[in-house]
Amino acid sequence: MMEEVFDVAIIGGSFSGISAALFLANAMRKVVIIDDKQPRNKDADVAFNLPTYNQKDARVWLQCANEELDQFPKVSRVEDEVVSIAKEQACFTLSLKSHKKLTSKKIIFATGVKDILPNIQGISRFWPQNIFHCPYCIAYKLQNEALAIYSTIEEAYQMALIICKWTDKLTVLTDGHNPLTTDQYQHLQSLGISVVDTPIHYLDGIVGEKIEVDFNSGENQSFRGVFMHLDFELKAKTLIQSLGCKITENKLVEINSEYQTTIEGVYAIGDITTMVQKLTTAIASGTEAAFFLDHTLSFEYG
Numbered sequence: 001m002m003e004e005v006f007d008v009a010i011i012g013g014s015f016s017g018i019s020a021a022l023f024l025a026n027a028m029r030k031v032v033i034i035d036d037k038q039p040r041n042k043d044a045d046v047a048f049n050l051p052t053y054n055q056k057d058a059r060v061w062l063q064c065a066n067e068e069l070d071q072f073p074k075v076s077r078v079e080d081e082v083v084s085i086a087k088e089q090a091c092f093t094l095s096l097k098s099h100k101k102l103t104s105k106k107i108i109f110a111t112g113v114k115d116i117l118p119n120i121q122g123i124s125r126f127w128p129q130n131i132f133h134c135p136y137c138i139a140y141k142l143q144n145e146a147l148a149i150y151s152t153i154e155e156a157y158q159m160a161l162i163i164c165k166w167t168d169k170l171t172v173l174t175d176g177h178n179p180l181t182t183d184q185y186q187h188l189q190s191l192g193i194s195v196v197d198t199p200i201h202y203l204d205g206i207v208g209e210k211i212e213v214d215f216n217s218g219e220n221q222s223f224r225g226v227f228m229h230l231d232f233e234l235k236a237k238t239l240i241q242s243l244g245c246k247i248t249e250n251k252l253v254e255i256n257s258e259y260q261t262t263i264e265g266v267y268a269i270g271d272i273t274t275m276v277q278k279l280t281t282a283i284a285s286g287t288e289a290a291f292f293l294d295h296t297l298s299f300e301y302g
C-alpha cells in the first residue's frame with residue numbers, strides 16, 4: 001500500500017493553525033492538523049478583539065472552526081503531540097506521542113508560547129482570573145475597579161500611563177525596587193496613581209473576585225486584578241530547534257516575509273513569530289502563510 005503523504009502538516013490546531021488549515025482546505029490541499037489542545041488562552045472565560053466574538057468564549061469559536069474543517073474530505077485532525085520530526089528526502093516524517101507516524105511535504109509550526117509567572121508566593125492560583133498580562137484582553141470589563149500594576153523596572157511607568165484609562169483606582173507595586181525617577185513618580189501622583197515600593201510577602205484572596213497583596217511590612221491591599229509583564233517561552237522550542245530553525249533574540253522563530261523559517265519547507269505562524277501576540281494577528285498570519293505555501297506547492301509539484 002502506498003504511504004499517505006499530506007501536502008502540509010500543521011503542528012498546533014488553535015487560532016493560527018486552524019486559519020492556515022481552512023485556507024489550504026479551500027485551496028484543495030491535503031492537510032493534517034496535529035494538536036494537543038493547550039491553546040494559550042484556554043483558561044480565559046472571554047476573549048476581546050475577536051470580531052463577532054468580542055467578550056465571548058473563544059473556546060466555542062475554536063470548536064466551531066474545527067467543525068467547519070471537518071466538512072473537508074482532504075483535512076484530517078489528530079489529537080496528539082508531535083514529539084520528533086525527521087527530514088527524509090523531499091518529505092518530513094512526524095512522530096507522535098501515540099507512536100503514530102505521519103508524512104508531509106511541508107510543515108507549519110503553529111505551536112504557541114507558554115507564559116512564565118514571576119516568583120511571588122501564592123501567584124499561580126490567581127492566573128489568569130486576577131493576574132493579567134494584557135490590558136487589551138480584559139481591562140474593558142474591569143472599568144473603575146481597584147487595579148494594580150506589578151513591575152520592578154521602569155516599564156512600570158509606561159504600563160501605568162496605558163492602564164489608567166480604564167480606572168481611577170490604580171496602584172503601582174514595585175516590590176521594593178523603586179524603579180521610577182522623581183519626575184515619573186510625581187507625574188503618576190498628579191494623575192492620582194499611587195506607587196507602593198514596599199516588598200511583597202505573598203498573595204492571597206478569592207480567585208476570580210479579589211487578590212490581596214500582603215506586604216513585608218504587615219500591611220495589605222486588595223485589588224480586583226494585578227497586571228504584569230510576563231516572560232514567555234516557545235512551547236515546542238526543542239522540536240523547532242531540532243530541525244535547525246533559527247530563534248531570534250526576542251525568543252521568537254525567525255521567518256521571512258512568506259512565513260518560512262530559516263529551514264526550507266518549514267513555516268511558522270501565530271504567537272511564536274510576533275511580539276503582538278493576539279487572536280486576530282494569529283488568525284491573519286495563518287492565512288498569509290497558507291497563501292504563500294499554496295503558491296510554493298503549486299510551483300514545486302504542479
Ligand SMILES: Cc1cc2nc3c(=O)[nH]c(=O)nc-3n(C[C@H](O)[C@H](O)[C@H](O)COP(=O)(O)OP(=O)(O)OC[C@H]3O[C@@H](n4cnc5c(N)ncnc54)[C@H](O)[C@@H]3O)c2cc1C
Binds near residue numbers: 047236279
Ligand atoms: C489568559 C489569556 C487571555 C488572552 N486573551 C486574549 C484576548 O482576549 N484577545 C486576544 O486577541 N488575545 C488574547 N490572548 C492571546 C491569545 O491567546 C494568543 O495570541 C493566541 O492563542 C495565539 O494563537 P496561536 O495559534 O499562535 O497559539 P496557541 O493558541 O497557544 O495554540 C498553540 C497550539 O499548539 C499546540 N501544540 C504545541 N506544541 C504542540 C506539539 N508538539 N504537538 C501538538 N500540538 C502542539 C498547543 O496545545 C495549542 O493547542 C490571551 C492570552 C492569554 C494567556
